[in-house]
Amino acid sequence: QITLKESGPTLVKPTQTLTLTCTFSGFSLSTNKVAVGWIRQPPGKALEWLAHIYGNGDEKYCPSLKTRLTITKDTSKNQVVLTVTNMDPVDTATYYCAHLQGGTNRYYFDHWGQGTLATVSS
Amino acid sequence: DIQMTQSPSSLSASVGDRVTITCRASQTISPYLNWYQQKPGKAPELLIYATSSLQSGVPSRFSGSGSGTDFTLTISSLQPEDFATYYCQQSYSAVMYSFGQGTKVEIK
Numbered sequence: 272q273i274t275l276k277e278s279g280p281t282l283v284k285p286t287q288t289l290t291l292t293c294t295f296s297g298f299s300l301s302t303n304k305v306a307v308g309w310i311r312q313p314p315g316k317a318l319e320w321l322a323h324i325y326g327n328g329d330e331k332y333c334p335s336l337k338t339r340l341t342i343t344k345d346t347s348k349n350q351v352v353l354t355v356t357n358m359d360p361v362d363t364a365t366y367y368c369a370h371l372q373g374g375t376n377r378y379y380f381d382h383w384g385q386g387t388l389a390t391v392s393s
Numbered sequence: 394d395i396q397m398t399q400s401p402s403s404l405s406a407s408v409g410d411r412v413t414i415t416c417r418a419s420q421t422i423s424p425y426l427n428w429y430q431q432k433p434g435k436a437p438e439l440l441i442y443a444t445s446s447l448q449s450g451v452p453s454r455f456s457g458s459g460s461g462t463d464f465t466l467t468i469s470s471l472q473p474e475d476f477a478t479y480y481c482q483q484s485y486s487a488v489m490y491s492f493g494q495g496t497k498v499e500i501k
């Protein structure tokens with residue numbers, strides 16, 4: 272059974288760096304057909320894809336945020352970490368990590384964590 | 394970037410109604426279109442992947458169709474537990490995934 276759980280600070284100050292950890296179980300992040308992604312959702316707004324990393328280490332980033340995002344994986348700990356630099360109040364959101372399943376003509380987020388709310392305020 | 398536009402943004406419907414939600418992409422994305430359901434305070438859940446494949450455990454009243462740039466999510470007979478917000482998402486672009494803005498289904 273696949274599970275994912277996000278952890279990180281609930282409050283960060285403007286200009287600080289947000290570091291979020293996704294700890295997962297039930298699968299191995301070791302192939303190019305599986306990835307772990309990060310998606311965020313500002314309060315009352317739509318979902319926004321941020322980044323994902325495949326088991327082979329391939330990283331994908333949202334172009335508009337690419338300069339501020341870094342995604343890494345620690346296969347031995349079953350963890351994926353996302354850092355977001357230079358945080359701003361508009362980055363206040365619930366951040367979700369999710370399991371990305373790939374295959375022929377299909378890639379989809381089939382398991383999600385519960386989400387963690389990060390608020391940016393001085 | 395591939396833009397995803399859902400319509401309507403919200404709708405009111407009654408239990409038992411047939412509901413259709415449309416998603417249009419700014420370029421062809423077949424068949425890399427997925428649908429998610431999100432209830433208040435909860436994480437999204439996958440309903441449909443690759444345009445028309447029903448995720449395991451999802452009731453058969455949900456179905457997806459479409460091709461090219463135009464896609465549809467249909468709920469054949471709306472149930473009380475289906476009142477939620479629905480999002481489409483494209484995974485065609487290898488460099489950027491994107492979601493629609495969401496469609497909120499409310500009780501009439």
